[in-house]
Amino acid sequence: MKLLRYALLLLFIFCLAANIFAQKTDAKKEKEERKKWKEKKSKVEPLQYRDMLKEIDELKAENEALKRQNASMQAGFDDKEALKASLQKQIDELKKGGANTTVKTEPNEVDASFKSKGVIFRVQVGAYRKIDLSRFKDNNRNFGILQDGDILKYELGSFNNPKEAYAFKKYLMKIGVPSPWVVAYKDGQRMTEDIRTILKSVGITDADLETDLFKE
Template sequence: MKSKISFIAILMIFCMAFSVSAQLSKEEKKEMKALAKELKKNPEQMKAMVDENESLKSSVASLTAEVENLKGQLSNKNAEIAAAKAEAQEAKAMAEAQRQRANEMAKKAKEANNSEPAALDESGTWFKVQVGAFENIDMSEYFKNNPNFSGEDTEEGLQRITLGRFRDYWEADKFKKALRQMGVKEAWIVPYKDGVRVPLKEVLENLTAKPQGAGN
């Protein structure tokens, strides 16, 4: 057994010496030969070196496998990080698009609020239904952008409130009667010519014939 171990030891040393002989100096070669002779005399030490070498090989293989496993985990983590970055960029782009859309809508709403209302066509004859003249009341803020609800101030400090805008007198008359049925007893028709309030008698002679079913 000892002779077998000695043979293996000598063979290993020979192989090692052969593989590195081109790189060793003369002094290093002498040291290697001396070591070979020493190990030949001490097979137990040689066996310990062989066992240690096998153990180191096993450790290296285990560490190599662990390194490969860590490389795989690192690759997976890098892929997860790349996916997370892409998702974050997409979310950022969507948020920016929504912000721009909201700003555009807010800008349009602001422009709509600040824009001047379209001028009403006051030409010709119009009929409105006055529902009352009130003192110490101001409804002007409700007249904006609402052509069917208007009013005007009198010299006496009253505010006359009118509802509706009709080209046809008889349509205005139907609306007046409907208001009276709802309890607005003072509802009556007032005519306007080119935006100016005029007496009703000035326009009565030009009225078209009363349609059938219009009532009194």
């Protein structure tokens, strides 16, 4: 009987020890597993954090670009509206009786604002008969009027650099001015050569002429 009790006690102690050992083993495995996940976490999180920062920077940059685009579109819209209002005002003035007025110059006489030494470039925005807009000039050097027979030619700007003239032409097209084109003057006289020939004479290359800036 005592032997049986002793055997049962040993069995109980063995089971208890086995259970404790199993718990320790499980705890050790769990600790090792946590350590592994912690290592993985320490490796993954900085990369994820970096990617998040990168994504945030990209979103910020995109947002700023959209803001600039919106501001540019709004500025273009405002410029176009201002131009429309100015043109409408001129039309209203002409309807009041100024439409049949002629410029008091001799045929082909060059406006004083054109008389610059060397080659300059301007942007012609129209050529009309019996429409005199000289009243709107007000000695503005950037607004030129040239009479060629009974045709009045209206030109804007005065550029030594042809690239600036073409950029201005593109801008006028953007805000709604129909079909402006670049013309050239040398020592106050309008040049009659082909514009591409003139451009080459001032250093514009064939490669330049193939860019969007110089394309019609």
